[in-house]
Amino acid sequence: MSAKICWKDEYGLGVECIDEQHRQLVHFIRLMQDAYAKQDIHFLQKAVQDFSSLTEKHFKTEEQYMTRYAYPELEEHVEVHMECKLKAADFLSDGLFDGDMDVFRRLLAYASTWFITHISTADARFCAFMKQQMESEPLT
Ligand SMILES: [Fe+2]
16 A cells, blocks of 8 residues: 555645645545555445545636636646546546455555645646736736
């Protein structure tokens, strides 16, 4: 099992609504890791669905901000989100609902690495850009 994830202040990017969603996602992955450790398959099967809608909503929020602020790396960033969604769909078709615990293990390893890496690279660039833009054109 990969290391358990937990929110660290250094993951904060200084855009409150994005940070809040990232905190929720990290917390959610942790809940699933704890459930995995207890082999609680019923919780995991339900949680995975909630987690994927939360992720979907979160990507949409980011993409709306990127559009609104004409973020120059919008296309690449959307593509990275898409890769993650496709990977998630792979896990789902891989028998997540057949009770195969190994699929959950791989999914949790993927999700925890993906989010931490994504937050500290692509999202960090985007939030730095957005903070600059918000200073000159605050949201109304
Ligand atoms: Fe992102």
